[in-house]
Amino acid sequence: xxxxxxxxxxxxxxxxxxxxxxxxxxxxxxxxxxxxxxDIDLDLPRGKLTSLLGPSGCGKTTLxxxxxxxxKPTAGTIRVDGRIVDGPGPERAFVFQDFALMPxxxxxxxxxxxxxxxxxxxxxxxxxxxxxxxxVGLSGFENKYPHELSGGMRQRVGLARALAVDAEVLLxxxxxxxxxxxxxxxxxxxxxxxxxxxxxxxxxxxxxxxEAVYLSDRIVLLxxxxxxISGIIEPNIDRTGNPDEIRRDRRYLDAVEExxxxxxxxxx
Amino acid sequence: xxxxxxxPIMASLLVWAxxxxxxxxxxxxxxxxxxxxxxxxxxxxxQTPTWQAATITTLRAFLIGMTLSIVIGIPLGFLMGRVxxxxxxxxxxVNVFSSAPxxxxxxxxxxxxxxxxxxxxxxxxxxxxxxxxxxxxxxxxHISPSLIEMARSYGxxxxxxxxxxxxxxxxxxxxxxxxxxxxxxxxxxxxxQLLVAIVGxxxxxxxxxxxxxxxxxxxxxxILLAFAMLVAALIERFERKVEYYAGAR
Numbered sequence: 001x002x003x004x005x006x007x008x009x010x011x012x013x014x015x016x017x018x019x020x021x022x023x024x025x026x027x028x029x030x031x032x033x034x035x036x037x038x039d040i041d042l043d044l045p046r047g048k049l050t051s052l053l054g055p056s057g058c059g060k061t062t063l064x065x066x067x068x069x070x071x072k073p074t075a076g077t078i079r080v081d082g083r084i085v086d087g088p089g090p091e092r093a094f095v096f097q098d099f100a101l102m103p104x105x106x107x108x109x110x111x112x113x114x115x116x117x118x119x120x121x122x123x124x125x126x127x128x129x130x131x132x133x134x135x136v137g138l139s140g141f142e143n144k145y146p147h148e149l150s151g152g153m154r155q156r157v158g159l160a161r162a163l164a165v166d167a168e169v170l171l172x173x174x175x176x177x178x179x180x181x182x183x184x185x186x187x188x189x190x191x192x193x194x195x196x197x198x199x200x201x202x203x204x205x206x207x208x209x210x211e212a213v214y215l216s217d218r219i220v221l222l223x224x225x226x227x228x229i230s231g232i233i234e235p236n237i238d239r240t241g242n243p244d245e246i247r248r249d250r251r252y253l254d255a256v257e258e259x260x261x262x263x264x265x266x267x268x
Numbered sequence: 269x270x271x272x273x274x275x276p277i278m279a280s281l282l283v284w285a286x287x288x289x290x291x292x293x294x295x296x297x298x299x300x301x302x303x304x305x306x307x308x309x310x311x312x313x314x315q316t317p318t319w320q321a322a323t324i325t326t327l328r329a330f331l332i333g334m335t336l337s338i339v340i341g342i343p344l345g346f347l348m349g350r351v352x353x354x355x356x357x358x359x360x361x362v363n364v365f366s367s368a369p370x371x372x373x374x375x376x377x378x379x380x381x382x383x384x385x386x387x388x389x390x391x392x393x394x395x396x397x398x399x400x401x402x403x404x405x406x407x408x409x410h411i412s413p414s415l416i417e418m419a420r421s422y423g424x425x426x427x428x429x430x431x432x433x434x435x436x437x438x439x440x441x442x443x444x445x446x447x448x449x450x451x452x453x454x455x456x457x458x459x460x461q462l463l464v465a466i467v468g469x470x471x472x473x474x475x476x477x478x479x480x481x482x483x484x485x486x487x488x489x490x491i492l493l494a495f496a497m498l499v500a501a502l503i504e505r506f507e508r509k510v511e512y513y514a515g516a517r
Contacts (some may be wrong), residue, residue, distance in 0.1 A: 001343055065417075069421070070417050070420060070421055071471070079471075088420055088421045088422070088423060090423060093422070094421040096414050096418060097414070098412070099419035100412070100414040100415050100417065102415070102433070102436065102437075104436050104439075113422060114422040114423075116432075117422050117423050117424050117425075117428055118423065161422075165422065204468075
């Protein structure tokens, strides 16, 4: 019987409802024998937020970096919007776990950096960057340097930079793991709000079950060593209400529990 | 903060100057004339055409040598920091040269380049380039990998990657290398001129010491030390500014 809270989908039922990212037969072996990923097949639906969730060592970040074109897979192909990925591209933007901001550049220059690399004129790119700095709640901090900001604010700059290039797919690699708990919650709420404004596809790597359930339309569970897909869950949570209600919602709690039961065996 | 740091240094200099003066007045040893005599000698010295000509010759050789060191040293450090094969091939030699007693090589330079400016320039280069290479390499190696990934993921060309990311990220170490390289370069220019012995400060040193003109000898030494320290202090100031911005690395 289907659990009422979350829809568990078995492989054949997985209809690629307008998949923007198609992952086919991806394997990655480091060196001679460290197998990070084995034969991953996955479709990521357009306009949705999909989380890759699993314990450390399951290759979730490797998979994200392969989609980003930053890491070459040992086997398999990635298609984004039907085009085969052979390196980074303008339709994808990456948000880094350690923010990856240039410490010598202001918030403004960091945010506009993707546009700067595309050769956009300064006035134009700063106008765009200013809009996204406001979008992530950092208006007034344009001329600050990264070391003058808190961890949470730095990651907001990282997010603004990714939004500014207007990529269709945003790849977020554990974006909140280096941010303290209070800021993380606020940031998660802001991300939900942001998603209603920005119609983009988000791929989100996390090791936090609560975070995945709270944010995701679809959660891909990965098992470790070698990384393989062990299940896909759609939490079906209504996110229009206020954040505290969501965290007390029956379906939220059930989904968290179900995922925990699924991942439990991999924790030593 | 800065004022507090400055006062003890000035105070300690003053104490040593007074000690020097006392030792000189006691005429303990003829090598050490009173400090005031040295100052007077320095004052007279800088007004002589000989000193001015020697300074221009020395400064010229120093600047040419340093320019070569920077222009060759920094790209070499980049290459070694980014390309494993280059690092394996060159690493040993750079390390050997950076710790070798280079003074012993200056006579060889003389054979290669003759008794003139070219030898001095080569000496400055030989003394200063290695530390610049090593520090640049260290700076490039310490760049956070995610900063490189960031540039790549936003479509940076190779040129943009180096010009907008690698150079800036390695700047604190590059500046440290330049500061140490400049100090070694001063050493190189003096040792080179001493061994060649017929140009610039080397000729002056030779004349003063041979004729036991110790006040002039010390005056020239102090002028050189002051120059080296001044240049190092200027770079250090710039370094501090850069480190302030790179504080969150």
